[in-house]
Amino acid sequence: MVHNFNAGPSILPKEVFEQASQAILNFNDTGLSILEIGHRTPLFEPVMQEARALVKELMNLDTNHEVLFLHGGATTQFMQLPMNLLNENGLASYTETGTWSNKAIKEAKLFGHVEISGSSKEENFTSIPDELQVSATAAYLHITTNETIAGTQWHAIPYDCGVPLVADMSSDILSRVLDFNRFDLIYAGAQKNMGAAGVNLVVVNKNILGKVSRNIPSILDYQNHIKEESMLNTPPVFAVYVAMLTLRWLKKQGGVSVIEQKNNEKAKLFYDTIDNLPVFKCPIRKIDRSKMNAVFVMENPELEKEFLNLCTAEGMIGVKGHRSVGGFRVSMYNALPIESVKAFTNLMKHFATKHG
Numbered sequence: 001m002v003h004n005f006n007a008g009p010s011i012l013p014k015e016v017f018e019q020a021s022q023a024i025l026n027f028n029d030t031g032l033s034i035l036e037i038g039h040r041t042p043l044f045e046p047v048m049q050e051a052r053a054l055v056k057e058l059m060n061l062d063t064n065h066e067v068l069f070l071h072g073g074a075t076t077q078f079m080q081l082p083m084n085l086l087n088e089n090g091l092a093s094y095t096e097t098g099t100w101s102n103k104a105i106k107e108a109k110l111f112g113h114v115e116i117s118g119s120s121k122e123e124n125f126t127s128i129p130d131e132l133q134v135s136a137t138a139a140y141l142h143i144t145t146n147e148t149i150a151g152t153q154w155h156a157i158p159y160d161c162g163v164p165l166v167a168d169m170s171s172d173i174l175s176r177v178l179d180f181n182r183f184d185l186i187y188a189g190a191q192k193n194m195g196a197a198g199v200n201l202v203v204v205n206k207n208i209l210g211k212v213s214r215n216i217p218s219i220l221d222y223q224n225h226i227k228e229e230s231m232l233n234t235p236p237v238f239a240v241y242v243a244m245l246t247l248r249w250l251k252k253q254g255g256v257s258v259i260e261q262k263n264n265e266k267a268k269l270f271y272d273t274i275d276n277l278p279v280f281k282c283p284i285r286k287i288d289r290s291k292m293n294a295v296f297v298m299e300n301p302e303l304e305k306e307f308l309n310l311c312t313a314e315g316m317i318g319v320k321g322h323r324s325v326g327g328f329r330v331s332m333y334n335a336l337p338i339e340s341v342k343a344f345t346n347l348m349k350h351f352a353t354k355h356g
């Protein structure tokens with residue numbers, strides 16, 4: 001028995017793996033693999049259409065919001081977003097909450113001016129900024145809704161920031177109910193919570209596009225992708241298919257509100273346990289703790305190796321902290337069953353008894 005706490009690529013529902021394997025061997029009883037069919041065919045086009053429609057339905061999107069599946073990982077969106085939304089002399093507002101927001105900031109600076117409207121750098125990224133200073137002239141405000149490495153999450157979304165709101169939701173997409181229509185652009189690499197690596201979800205309010213003066217390469221222009229219904233060129237067909245299967249699974253679970261309750265239960269079990277065991281310590285400010293990626297350390301760092309060895313022996317996969325921060329990280333994405341969190345917290349209790 002293994003428990004998969006990998007941060008990304010990460011656990012997906014078992015039925016998705018089974019269906020995806022089947023489609024590689026014999027897609028929809030055609031005698032063909034999904035890997036050997038044209039994308040502009042009556043075989044694949046419905047896959048793209050269903051994937052986009054499921055996102056619209058699960059996120060409750062209005063008609064201004066377009067759904068795209070694009071190449072390149074969230075890292076591509078770090079540059080594609082400012083290229084489409086930020087004029088050369090314009091200003092964009094960014095919140096600085098950890099590794100991922102810093103990477104987004106670095107890319108935005110290539111296209112225009114960037115102000116930092118709120119930062120938790122002084123707190124070593126263990127919190128989310130309490131207050132933001134957003135210039136009214138900013139083209140948009142960018143937030144990273146869940147900092148996958150730092151282990152923080154925005155629980156109060158700054159909807160009323162006065163400028164278009166854009167967000168990197170790579171590691172908490174579809175994990176909780178938000179007012180998605182109040183975001184003007186949302187992007188997420190699929191490999192954390194909604195599919196396989198190789199595809200990005202982009203949800204964009206079409207009314208904010210077409211306002212920059214620079215020439216945008218065709219493949220990087222959101223408007224072209226909207227016009228071509230996310231089939232401007234060959235899409236990453238298999239990754240889109242896996243995303244569609246995962247979205248179907250999510251709908252079958254009851255949708256985002258049902259999965260949110262399950263995620264809340266898992267996070268509560270984890271954090272209640274750690275707060276009651278003095279051997280372990282979660283350095284994140286309580287109100288800002290991530291329900292997707294829980295980070296923690298040991299009060300006595302000398303015990304870390306022993307605990308890690310115990311985790312390995314017990315089949316707890318992917319719990320070592322990111323190489324940049326150390327300690328431990330337990331990722332609890334949508335597909336992770338609560339049984340895995342129970343197994344992990346039992347192991348923590350067992351270890352604490354031994355070293356208490």
Ligand SMILES: *Cc1c(COP(=O)(O)O)cnc(C)c1O
Pocket residue numbers: 008072073074075076100144146147148168169170171189190192
């Ligand atoms: C993983 C991650 C990324 C990077 O995604 P890639 O698909 O590897 O480019 C960006 N932002 C966040 C919040 C992430 O968790």
